Amino acid sequence: MPQLLSAYTDRYVLGSISDEKSSEKASSLQKNDEIENSTRQEQISLVYSLDFRTYSLDIGYSENHNTKDTHNNIYSNLIDEYFFNYISNKNKDFIPKITFNALQEWEGYILEIGDEKFTARLLDLTADASLAEEEAEIPLSEISKNDRDQIGPGSIFRWSIGYERSLAGTKKRVSHIVFRDIPALSKLDMIAGARWAEEISKNIQVL
Amino acid sequence: MTDKSQIELNFFGPGYGESILIHIGNGKWVIVDSCINTNHQPAALSYLRELGLNPAEVVRLIVATHWHDDHVRGISKLVDICKQARFCCAGVLCQKEFLIRMGAVANKSAPKVGYGMRELHQIFSLLNQRKCGPVNALSNRLIYQAKNCKIWSLSPSDKRFNAFLENISSLISQDNETNKGRRISSTNLNKLAVVLLIKIKKTLILLGSDLEKQGWLEILDNRIHPNGKASVFKIPHHGSSNAHENRVWNEMLLSEPVAVLTPWKRGAKQLPSQQDIDRILAYTPYAYATASARRPMRKHRNPSVARTIRESGVTITPVSLSRGMIRLRRQIDSQAAWHVEKISPACALKDF
Incomplete structure (x- = not known):
């Protein structure tokens, strides 16, 4: 579970208190902005790490997309509400749900x-x-x-x-x-493929 | 029940996909391509079982003419069950780099719709277990021989073979940033389609797969296969004009042959078109389609889902499967007209 490390007027910095290197892994998150591409992906991965399980589908969507404004707003609202509760210490167990x-x-x-x-x-x-x-x-x-x-x-x-x-x-x-943004074939995949082709070539004439 | 001295050709085309099951005489059968029927079983397999035959014993050859979904559905099951059959496909599919990539793709977890490689991967794995490789189809190659029967592959040509090798990387381009996540079988493989010429005693049968016009010209200009003209023609590529070549009708087919096509539909497009039908009927009145042009019934849906689909401007059509087939029979020694049976919704092409 990520924790709030510091808060500014325009961004939150998150990390994990169970991780000694939390500051290195800390991520900067813009408030209510129209984040594009790579920055958005960062934001969404943070949302995901907050364990908003009910949002898993949209997280998949957002990884691949220029997310529509409505989604931006939803994510921003979720994060705002989470930190409002966290900072005000009203309910640290609060997890907003859509x-x-x-x-x-x-x-x-x-x-x-x-x-x-x-x-x-x-x-x-x-x-x-x-x-x-x-x-x-x-x-x-x-x-x-x-x-x-x-x-x-x-x-x-x-x-x-x-x-x-x-x-x-x-x-x-x-x-x-x-x-679906299917990952490229990894070296391991190619090694497995080569192994299979090698096995096949024992009994099948490979051109 | 099929008479052992009778040639029988069954053309299955349930609305999506095609498969041809041929009795070549003496209780031996050949299957060309595979599609599934209403029971989601390979149509050829179900038919043989309905005849009371054991596919494991009677099928001697299975040919995959090319690697498009509508031609290979269920074909690994056929290969698995028909243990006495040799498997034949375009030789290019045995190319090393292609196999490595196929193995690499198989190593990944696949989406439900798959990458279009599963059937081929399963077949090669099965053949490896049996220590019996595929028969490679190339132009002008005798791929099968039995008493009274010879089968030649007339394509793909050397030119297509080499072009495939040059472009092989783009076919499974999971590692290509612009193509990641795409299915292999969605690429245009028609140029690699295997055309078959079957000779059973004096009877010639020409099965056109989905070969397009350029491929036919290469066949016509490099003919060393037996002379003679076919009395049965599986019309290539669902009757599409891009697979039509006048010389095929004049040089490779008897006058007014029996011609069979399987219809195809994608969105608003449908093959054959009325122009295609008119063109084919100008060559022969004995032309048939394995299914009719009738559109399938729309599915009943949750009203909210139906409203969303409507509001989005999306149109959805079920992919319907029918039991439609065309069956041709005649005695092996006979040169009489073919006995044609249309199992509904198959129809004469003029009634399509």
Whole structure:
């Protein structure tokens, strides 16, 4: 659990008191700002370390996206409320919660991208049937510009539709499309691949 | 029940994917590509079992013409069960760098939709256990021979083979920043498609896979396979104009052959188009489709989900699977017209 190391008018500095090198790992967090890309990722990882488990889905979303303003505000509000409670010593166990209740989830991959829409093959995760497939035409306006620049045929995503309840208790229907940022093949992966290919080549003529 | 002295061709195309099951005589069967049926089983496997046959004993060859999802669904299960069958695929898939990357991808945890490599990885692992490698398909290569039957692969050409080797890194480009997280089978592999020419006694059958026009020209200009014209044609690439070459109809097929295609749909696009149908029917009146153009019923959804989908401007269509198939039969020694059966929703192409 991270602790507040110091507080300024414009930022909080966090670290872990159980970690002697906490100051080295301390992270700087801007208040209520419109954080872009790498800074946002830092912010979100901090939110994650605060154990807002109910937000795990959106954390995945935000790692890959230019998060929409609404999400920025939510994260900022969460952090503000957390530190308000922490600094004022009102309730150190307070963990603010925003809940997301998924009504429908799909995993999909892009088949083709057009000028205004992309076509995707979807696997219905809610139906829990590994072969319940659908095909969708989704307006490109449903995804962020950053994603639009990076996706292509074969890109894998998760699409969730559900209700989100804010800190203020407001309930709203939301739709999230989250592209998976699959890590590059590591050296270990390549070693495992080479080992497998070597094994295969004992009995299969490799060209 | 199939007569052992009868040629039988079954074209499965349940609306997504295609598979061809061929009785080559003497109780031996060949499977070209794989798709799943309404029971989510490989269509060819279910059919053989319905006939009371044991696929492990009767299937002698399984061919994967190319590595697109709609041609390889369930094919590793076929290879697993059909233990007497040789497996054949484009030789380029046995290239070392490709195999290393395939093994590396298999080492990673995959999303539910997979990376499109699982079937191929499983097949190579199975073949390795059996100590029996795949038959590599190349242009003008005899890939199978039995009593009364020979099968040649007519593609991919050396040119396509070399082009694939040059571009192999981009095919599984998990380590490429611009392509990370993409599925291998979503790339265009049609240029590597394996076209098959099957000769059973005097009968020739041409199976066009998804080969596009340039590939056909390479086949036509480098022909050393047997002379003669085919009486059955699996129309390439769902009847698309990009796979059409007039010379194929004139030089490789008998006049008015039996022609079969499997339909394809992606979003608002559908193959064959009306233009494709008109073009094909100008060559032969005996043209058939394994499924109709009828759109599947929309799914019933939670009203809130349906409203969100509507408001987002998204359109969703279920990928429907049907039992549609076209069956052709005639005696091995006969040159009579093929006996054609359409199992609904398969239809004559003019009624598509």
